[in-house]
Amino acid sequence: EKTAIVIGAGVASLAAAIRLAVEGYEVDVFEKNEVPGGKLGLLIRGGYRFDTGPSLFTEPANIAALFSLAGESMEDHLPYEPVTVSCTYFYEDGGVLQAHRDPVLFAATLAEQHQENPAVVETYLRQAGNMYDRIGKLFTEHSLHQRNSFSMRSVIRALKTTRPAHLFGTLHQLNRKTFRNEKTVQLFNRYATYNGSDPYSAPGMLKLISHLEHNEGIYYPAGGMISIVNALYQLALRKQVRFHFNTPVQRIITHEGYVTGVVAGHRNHYTGNVISNMDVFFTYKHLLGHDYKAARLLRRQRSSSAAIFYWGIRHEFPQFGLHNVLFSGNYKAEFNCIFKQARVYEDPTIYINITSKQEAGIHAPHGCENWFVMINVPSVTGGDREAFRKHCRQLVITKLNRMLQTDIEPLIETEDFLDPDGIQDNTMSYKGALYGSSSNSAMSAFLRHPNFSKELAGLYFTGGSVHPGGGIPLCLKSAAIVSGLITKAEHKKH
Ligand code: FAD
Incomplete structure (x- = not known):
C-alpha cells in the first residue's frame, strides 16, 4: 500500500496531497484548524467579506497543472480573469x-x-x-x-x-x-x-x-482568493484524500533513522511518508524535539510580518482599484525600522486590497467597499498586543487622512485586526513571518531548508518556510518537488 500523511492543510499541503493521490497514494491530511487553507482564509463581517491573507494571484499555471494531472480543467472549477x-x-x-x-x-x-x-x-x-x-x-x-x-x-x-x-x-x-x-x-x-x-x-x-x-x-479568481482553497480542497476530496480537521499533529514517530508515522488526536497513525506543511522551525522544535536543529534554523533572518485591518467602509473611493499602494515618504527609513530596529515605521507604506472593485455589491453592500489594509511590520511576537493595534491604527489613519484628504474614521463600519501573534496562532508561522526566512542576502535563497530531511528517511517538507520559498506560486512548486521526491524514492525501493 502506498500511503502518506500530510501535517497541515495550507495551499502547499493541498497541492502535495492532490499530486500524491493522483500517483495512487492513500493520503491523510491532519489540520489543527477547522478549515483548510492556512494563511489563505475567509472573514465575513456584517455585509462585508474579506480574504484574510494573500490577495495577489499570479502564475495560475501552477494550479492548472494540478487539475490537468487529475484529468480535469481549472476553468470548470476555478474561473479567473486577468486584471x-x-x-x-x-x-x-x-x-x-x-x-x-x-x-x-x-x-x-x-x-x-x-x-x-x-x-x-x-x-x-x-x-x-x-x-x-x-x-x-x-x-x-x-x-x-x-x-x-x-x-x-x-x-x-x-x-x-x-x-x-x-x-x-x-x-x-x-x-x-x-x-x-x-x-x-x-x-x-x-x-x-x-x-x-x-x-x-x-x-x-x-x-x-x-x-x-x-x-x-496578475489575475483575479472569481469569488476572491478563498476560491483557490475551495477548488483545491474539493479536487483533493474527489481524489479520495482524507481530511482530519481540528486534529493537530503532536509528534512525528521515528525509528532508527526512519519516520514511521505521527501522533495526532492522541492516536498513532503509521506511514513511511510524512510531509510537514507546518513551519519547519516548529516541526523540529515541537514535533521532533530537535531543539538544536531548530535553533540553527533561526540563524537565518525571518521575513517580515504584517499588521492588517479589515475594514467595512461605508463609502466608495473611485481613485482606488483592486490593488493599491500608498508609499512611505522615506522607504529606506521604513525598511531600516522593520529589519534593523524591529519596530513599526511612523510613516508606513500602506497596501489596500478591495475585492468589491471586482465584485461590487457582493463583497460589500452597494455603495460600500471591503478594505484589506496592510502595513509591513517586523516578525516580533509576545508584546502588548492592544498597544500595538492602537499604534498601528493611529499611524494608518493619520496617513490615509492626509493622502486621501478625507476623514476616514467615521466611514469605518466594521473592523477586525490581525497582528504577528495572530498569524502565528492561526497557522504556526514562527513569529508571524509571512514567508519563512527572508532573502536579505545573496546566498539566502540557497540556504532555505531542503524539501526533505537529511537525517530521517521518509520525512519531507513543503510550504512557505522551505525551498523554494513563500508565496502561493512557490508553495505550489514546493509541493511538486516533494511529490517528485516521494515517487522517486518509491521507484528506488522496487
Ligand atoms: P500555511 O498557510 O502556513 O498553512 C499551514 C497549515 O498547517 C495551517 O493551516 C496550520 O493550521 C497547519 N498546522 C500547523 N501546525 C500543525 C500541526 N502541528 N498539526 C496540524 N496542522 C498544523 N502570498 C502570495 O502569493 N501573494 C500574496 O499576496 C500574499 N500576501 C500575504 C498576506 C498575508 C497577510 C499573509 C499572512 C501571507 C501572504 N502571502 C502571500 C503568503 C502566503 O499566504 C503563504 O506563503 C502561503 O499561503 C503559505 O502556505 P503554506 O502551504 O506554507 O501553509
Whole structure:
C-alpha cells in the first residue's frame, strides 16, 4: 500500500496531497484548524467579506497543472480573469500612477509621469523575464539539495552568466542605476516585499519578481482568493484524500533513522511518508524535539510580518482599484525600522486590497467597499498586543487622512485586526513571518531548508518556510518537488 500523511492543510499541503493521490497514494491530511487553507482564509463581517491573507494571484499555471494531472480543467472549477491595472500607486507628493499589466503601456506611463526612458523600462522587464526563464524556473522547480544534484550544477552554470549586479548588488542599487526617477526606484524596490525582504539588503536578482506582475500579469479568481482553497480542497476530496480537521499533529514517530508515522488526536497513525506543511522551525522544535536543529534554523533572518485591518467602509473611493499602494515618504527609513530596529515605521507604506472593485455589491453592500489594509511590520511576537493595534491604527489613519484628504474614521463600519501573534496562532508561522526566512542576502535563497530531511528517511517538507520559498506560486512548486521526491524514492525501493 502506498500511503502518506500530510501535517497541515495550507495551499502547499493541498497541492502535495492532490499530486500524491493522483500517483495512487492513500493520503491523510491532519489540520489543527477547522478549515483548510492556512494563511489563505475567509472573514465575513456584517455585509462585508474579506480574504484574510494573500490577495495577489499570479502564475495560475501552477494550479492548472494540478487539475490537468487529475484529468480535469481549472476553468470548470476555478474561473479567473486577468486584471488590467496591476496596481495603483500613490506618492506623498500627490502623484498617482496606474501600473498597467502590459509592459509597453506600463513603460509609456512611466515615461509620461516619471520621465523614464520607455526603452529602459521595457528592457528591464524583458531581462527580468529572461532571468526568470533561465534561473528562476531551474531554481523553483527542483530540489537543489540532493548530493551532486544536476539541477544545482545547472543553477550554478546559469548564475555564472548573470551580471554581478544581480548577485552581489542590492535590488535598490540595481534599480537606482537603471531608473531616473526616485519614485520609479521605489516602485521596483517594492518587489522585495513579495517575499518579505528588504530591497536595501536583498540581491538585485529579485528583479525577476516584476516579471510575474508585468509580463505574465496578475489575475483575479472569481469569488476572491478563498476560491483557490475551495477548488483545491474539493479536487483533493474527489481524489479520495482524507481530511482530519481540528486534529493537530503532536509528534512525528521515528525509528532508527526512519519516520514511521505521527501522533495526532492522541492516536498513532503509521506511514513511511510524512510531509510537514507546518513551519519547519516548529516541526523540529515541537514535533521532533530537535531543539538544536531548530535553533540553527533561526540563524537565518525571518521575513517580515504584517499588521492588517479589515475594514467595512461605508463609502466608495473611485481613485482606488483592486490593488493599491500608498508609499512611505522615506522607504529606506521604513525598511531600516522593520529589519534593523524591529519596530513599526511612523510613516508606513500602506497596501489596500478591495475585492468589491471586482465584485461590487457582493463583497460589500452597494455603495460600500471591503478594505484589506496592510502595513509591513517586523516578525516580533509576545508584546502588548492592544498597544500595538492602537499604534498601528493611529499611524494608518493619520496617513490615509492626509493622502486621501478625507476623514476616514467615521466611514469605518466594521473592523477586525490581525497582528504577528495572530498569524502565528492561526497557522504556526514562527513569529508571524509571512514567508519563512527572508532573502536579505545573496546566498539566502540557497540556504532555505531542503524539501526533505537529511537525517530521517521518509520525512519531507513543503510550504512557505522551505525551498523554494513563500508565496502561493512557490508553495505550489514546493509541493511538486516533494511529490517528485516521494515517487522517486518509491521507484528506488522496487
Ligand atoms: P500555511 O498557510 O502556513 O498553512 C499551514 C497549515 O498547517 C495551517 O493551516 C496550520 O493550521 C497547519 N498546522 C500547523 N501546525 C500543525 C500541526 N502541528 N498539526 C496540524 N496542522 C498544523 N502570498 C502570495 O502569493 N501573494 C500574496 O499576496 C500574499 N500576501 C500575504 C498576506 C498575508 C497577510 C499573509 C499572512 C501571507 C501572504 N502571502 C502571500 C503568503 C502566503 O499566504 C503563504 O506563503 C502561503 O499561503 C503559505 O502556505 P503554506 O502551504 O506554507 O501553509
